[in-house]
Amino acid sequence: MKEKPVIITRDLKKTYHDGGVPVEAVRGIDFTLERGEFTAIIGPSGSGKTTFLNLVAGLDSPSEGEVELSGRLISSMSGKELAAWRRDHIGFVFQAYNLFPVLTVEENVEYVMLLQGVGARERHERVMRILEEVELADMADRLPSRLSGGQQQRVAVARAMVSEPDLIIADEPTANLDSTTGGALLDTMKRLNEETGMTFLFSTHDEVVMERAHRLAVIRDGRLDSGGQGK
């Protein structure tokens, strides 16, 4: 039996009000993402990629339309329900790494599991396992300020993956990295995708990402030009 798609969006719209002027950032996107995909949303700056990802992740609420994540309609959830849903089903990798500067690598990675109430021993084991995967196990006690940009982004990937969510959303993950470091990071993510079957959805301008993606969905002026349907 075919598994349910991880994401389905139906006629998804988002209108902002910028100084009283309505700005249509997303103008009716129908999109499906199947489990295990490694898909990139591409498009020029201001095309609506980040807004679309925020809507899919439940970080923002749509003006119209629906978002279904792993069979649950998240666009109708309350803030509290959404927070719990994100915690258990979505991992995030941000453009600026966005690690907690006062926590060590290990503490950053285990943060979500802490929210989930996973026991200390299991947390430590899982953190060390994922840090081995991203080749940062020997830096577990370091603060983010003592890591390079590429290392910080690998920690962010580890943090996103450690709780084994249904979906990992990465917003321009290589934007602050040079091409070699970005390529290496993407190779790591792709390997983890292949090994674990975890689903990845990127927004990017970067060819390094586009080259490795299973599918490219193109957004222009808030509309999906192509690549809306999964494999």
Add this chain to the structure above:
Amino acid sequence: MLRRMIVISWRAILKNRRRTVITSTAIGIGLASLLFTDALFAGLINFMVNTATETWMGHAQIHGDGFRETGRIALTVNDPAGVMDKLEGDTLVRGFTGRLIAPATLESSMELRPITLTGVDHTTDPDVTSLSASIAEGGYLTGDSTELIIGEKLAEDMELQLGDIAVLTAAAADGGFSSSLFIVVGICSFNSEKLDRYSAFVNMEAAEDMLALDGEYHEIAVLFADPQAAEAHGERFRRMYGVEGNTAEIWPVLQPQIHSMVQMVDVSVTVMAAILFGLVLFGIVNSLFMSVYERMYEFGVMKALGTRTAVISGLILLEAFWLGLTAIVIGSVIGWAVVSYFGAAGLSFGEMEFTGLALNRPIYPVFEAGRIWIYPLITLVFTTLAGVYPGVHAGRLNPSEAIRRSL
């Protein structure tokens, strides 16, 4: 989770070291000022109460019914021997002395002045009043029936000097008038207008002869072993000694203006504390808001990862708590050091007067046991509460907006 939140909040405080030091030092200095002001006022109150009580009045007094209201010479203490026996056996009492008090005139070769004649028991008076210690010239009473001590202002007004002769005239209890010659043996200085300008002190026997009263007292002044006990044991004192034709009262009733001053000082400190805590509140709210805006992405990411609003608000409250704790450590240390120094060295106000009382001796600030904990505790509560508004603000941040604005 709580442990991790405690760790995050404490490390956040340490990370912004400069701001933490500036904010907590500012609050700490405010707290230290408050502790010092409170200790100084406590010292001032001690000074006022001691001056009012141990100079002359005593912590409590016993009179015959109606004497205080009318000043009639015939209204002496009922059964003075019995009262004194009771006082002798009272463990709360440190000392007591009986007095005769009557309106009189004092006449020198130059002047005639109305004064209050006071017959003093020279054997017990030094244990209760500071008359003997206030002698500026000459000596104290020895029991000789011609000895007279007057205040320095009265001596100045009447141009009397040691060894001069003066005549005291008073109405006696038997209805007659009596005049006697006295020799000025001492000139005293209490720094009190009433005692220095309008009083004359003679030996008890001399006063008894003039007023035709034998073994009687108009007033018995009492000192308690613990000066703070007056208010606490006032009711007991009244019940024990205000019986059988006598009235017993403690100093707050005898000197209501001093008691009002003490209360006024309390109100002043409370107002100062309220102003300080208001400033603390604004200072810390400002500092925490700066922190929230600087770390907006952190809170945005926390929310994105599924952290509940209450946890983020709690994190800010914890940071406020740490700031407050740091501040009270700094404030308490500074406050303790300053109060300890001036508590030993004293603070001299020169010839300044406070509500009519000459501050002619140093004031020694003292920590009051009940209050030394209160101000730091209130500071901690206030600083923590100051985190509520920024905390709620941080908790309500829209995650996508917070992350976008921080990029």
